[in-house]
Every structure is written in structure tokens, then in C-alpha cells.
Amino acid sequence: MIEVNELTKRYGKANAVKDLTFTVRPGQVTGFLGPNGAGKSTTLRMILGLHEPSSGTVTIDGRPFRDRPRGLRHVGSLLDGHDVHGGRSAVAQLTALARSNRIPRRRVDEVLEEVGLAEVARRRIGGFSLGMKQRLGIASALLGDPPVLLFDEPLNGLDPEGVKWVRDLFGRLAAEGRTVFVSSHLMAEMEHTADQLIVIGRGELIAAESLAQFSARGTRQSVTVGTPTPSILGDLLLAAGAAVHTDGELLTVTGLTAAGIGAIAQEHRIMLHHLNASSASLEEAFMELTADSVQYPAGENR
Numbered sequence: 001m002i003e004v005n006e007l008t009k010r011y012g013k014a015n016a017v018k019d020l021t022f023t024v025r026p027g028q029v030t031g032f033l034g035p036n037g038a039g040k041s042t043t044l045r046m047i048l049g050l051h052e053p054s055s056g057t058v059t060i061d062g063r064p065f066r067d068r069p070r071g072l073r074h075v076g077s078l079l080d081g082h083d084v085h086g087g088r089s090a091v092a093q094l095t096a097l098a099r100s101n102r103i104p105r106r107r108v109d110e111v112l113e114e115v116g117l118a119e120v121a122r123r124r125i126g127g128f129s130l131g132m133k134q135r136l137g138i139a140s141a142l143l144g145d146p147p148v149l150l151f152d153e154p155l156n157g158l159d160p161e162g163v164k165w166v167r168d169l170f171g172r173l174a175a176e177g178r179t180v181f182v183s184s185h186l187m188a189e190m191e192h193t194a195d196q197l198i199v200i201g202r203g204e205l206i207a208a209e210s211l212a213q214f215s216a217r218g219t220r221q222s223v224t225v226g227t228p229t230p231s232i233l234g235d236l237l238l239a240a241g242a243a244v245h246t247d248g249e250l251l252t253v254t255g256l257t258a259a260g261i262g263a264i265a266q267e268h269r270i271m272l273h274h275l276n277a278s279s280a281s282l283e284e285a286f287m288e289l290t291a292d293s294v295q296y297p298a299g300e301n302r
Contacts, residue, residue, distance in 0.1 A: 001025055001179055002047060002148065007056035009042055009203075016042045017203040020056070024181045024198070026147070029174045031194030031211070032183040035290050039203035040183045041079070044152055048077055060148055072101040076141030077150040081133035081157070086126025090117055090136050093125060094143060103144050111139040116165075130157030138166070148179040155186055167193050187283035191215075201290045215285045223258045225251040225265075226273030233270050240264060249273070 002024040009017040017039040024030045034040050045051040047058050049066040058064070060075055068074045084093055094108040112118045115135040120128075125136065134157050141149055151170075155163050170193055174180045184190050190197075190211075197214050199207040207214050227233050230251055234244045242255040253261060258277040265272050 002058070002060055002181060003062075004043070004047070004058045005056055007043065007046060007058055008054045009039070009046060009051060010054040015203050017046070017053075017200075020200065020203070020205055022198050022205060022208045024179055025196070026179040027174055027177050028195040029170045029180045029182060029193055030196040030198060031190045032181060032198050032200075033185075033187075033190065033286060034200040034206075036185075037202075038200045038290075040200065041152060042203075043200070044077075044079060044150055044181075044183060047150065048075070048079075070101045070144070072097060072103065072140075072144035072146060074144070074146050075148045075150065076144060076146040077152075078134070078137035078141050078154055079150075079152045081130065081137040084125050084133065084136065086124065088125055089122045090125060090128075090139075091121040093136070094139060097140060097143055101144055107143055107145070111142045114142065115139045131159060131162055134158055135162070138169070147177075148181075149173060150181045152183045153185065154182065155184060155189060163189060187281075187286055191282040199286070199290065201292070206289060211282060214289075215282050217285055217289060222278055223253045223256065223261055224274070224276045224278070225253060225261055226275075227251065227265070227270060228273070229270055232268075233265060236264050236268060236270075237261065 004020050004022050007017055007020040008015065020043060032040055042051060046053050047060070047065065049064060065071060065075055090112060091108060094111065095105065098105060098108055112121050115138050117132065117135055117139065120132070125133065128136065134154060138154060141151065154166055158166065167189070170180050170182060174195070182194065194211050197207060197209060197211055199214065225233065226249055228249060230246050230249050234246055234251055237244050237253055237256060240256060242253050245252040258275050262272070262275055
């Protein structure tokens with residue numbers, strides 16, 4: 001479990017992270033979301049002891065990560081797939097990590113096989129594609145078989161097969177009772193991967209809740225209505241303040257709940273074939289709820 005308590009990081013007078021408090025629990029995949037410049041990478045680096053907080057605390061299973069001399073046995077991480085020695089082979093890179101953390105040599109071969117790099121294990125990393133480097137970074141995170149795993153943009157450079165493999169991997173690791181914390185800007189993928197979300201903007205906490213709860217906070221929800229009298233019902237819904245799009249006998253309605261539409265239909269004795277409410281997607285909810293936290297909006301005049 002990762003516990004962050006009133007964590008703050010200042011650079012001069014600017015706060016990269018301000019008073020962050022959240023908990024990442026085992027047994028689920030927790031997505032870490034925020035606009036560019038929100039402070040996600042800074043937070044991850046403070047969790048791992050790579051940056052010193054200006055104030056506040058962060059512990060992993062009750063202790064600061066720096067207090068663990070064989071860190072890879074407790075926490076595995078991928079922060080930057082490029083942060084490796086290009087002249088080394090994949091097997092040499094992992095062997096050095098294993099030796100320094102007193103991890104059995106057999107684990108090197110096991111994780112290379114697991115991430116699909118066994119056949120290129122003796123090739124120099126400098127010749128690897130971005131996707132292959134990401135797989136090697138994931139292998140490094142898995143090397144010590146740790147209970148806690150952190151990943152920063154792990155899907156960069158992966159093809160569709162690789163993305164599905166990572167999604168399944170994260171789900172399996174969480175099902176084994178591990179703590180899995182994943183930072184990503186790929187909303188569609190997070191929608192299929194994460195159980196819980198930590199969302200920050202301008203270094204401050206916006207939400208710490210389930211994916212379903214966060215998506216439901218978006219106001220761009222719509223209701224699909226089927227009726228044999230679409231024009232009559234449509235006029236009534238417009239009069240009630242809703243926005244209505246008509247396609248044959250189907251109405252797509254925003255601005256009213258399914259219960260409100262049903263009540264209007266019942267009052268005027270209008271038959272409904274179906275009434276189906278759909279929540280905003282994760283991307284829609286994210287764009288709406290973080291709009292005030294975007295530091296560099298596209299098209300902004302400076």
C-alpha cells in the first residue's frame with residue numbers, strides 16, 4: 001500500500017505538488033491521471049525517494065522507500081524506458097539489477113520470457129525499439145517479484161498486442177493482491193484497465209475514487225429514448241429545458257435524467273419502447289473536471 005500525506009514539492013516559489021493526500025491500496029489497478037504539468041512524475045519520484053519533498057510524507061507498506069536496502073524486492077517501477085545503458089544487453093542489464101538486490105539469477109530468464117524478450121536477450125539495448133525498451137522496463141519492475149508496482153506511461157511505443165498484454169498483466173498482478181499504480185494519458189486504455197483513480201491538476205488533488213464514480217461526475221450524460229411519437233415527446237422535452245436530437249423513433253436527450261423523461265412520458269400518456277441512460281466516458285469526464293487545471297491549452301494565444 002502507498003500512503004501519501006500532505007505531500008508538497010516546491011521549486012522556488014512555484015508548487016509542483018501541493019498538499020497531496022491519497023492512498024493506493026492492494027488488489028486493484030489504480031490509475032494516476034492529470035493534464036501535462038500536473039505533477040504526476042514529480043509525485044512518482046517522491047514516492048520512490050528520487051525527489052525530496054518540501055513537506056509531507058510518503059510511505060510504502062508503512063516505511064519510506066529509501067529505508068529498504070534491497071528495493072526491487074519491495075517495489076518495482078518503470079519511470080523511463082530510455083533510462084538504460086544502450087551498450088548493454090538486456091540480460092546484462094537485468095543481471096546487474098538482480099545481483100545488486102540479491103535476486104536469484106533465474107529470475108532474469110523468467111521475466112525476459114514473461115515480457116517476450118527472451119529471443120533478443122543478448123542484443124544491445126541501444127538497438128531496441130521504444131516498445132521493446134518498455135517491455136524491458138516492465139521486466140525490471142517485475143524482477144524482484146515485488147508487492148508494489150509503479151508505472152509511468154508504460155504503454156508508450158507498444159503495438160495493440162502489447163497494449164492488451166500490459167492490460168492483462170496489470171489485472172493479473174492486482175488479482176494476486178499487489179498494489180499497482182499506473183500513470184497514463186491514454187484515457188480509453190485507462191477506462192479498460194483501472195479500477196480506482198487518483199486525479200490531480202496543478203499539483204493538487206481533484207479526485208480519489210473509483211473509475212465509475214469519477215465518470216459519473218461528468219455532466220455530459222445522455223439518455224436514449226425510443227417512442228412511436230418522437231415529435232410529440234421531443235417538443236415536451238425541449239419545453240422542459242432538454243436538448244434533443246431526433247433520429248427516426250429514437251431521441252438522444254441531454255439535460256434531463258431518465259427518471260425525469262419517464263415522468264414526462266407517463267404524465268402525457270406517451271408510449272416508450274426503451275429508455276437507456278449512458279454515463280460520460282472517462283475521457284469526457286476527465287476533460288470536463290480538469291479543464292481549470294490545464295496549463296497549456298491548445299490554441300491559446302500567448
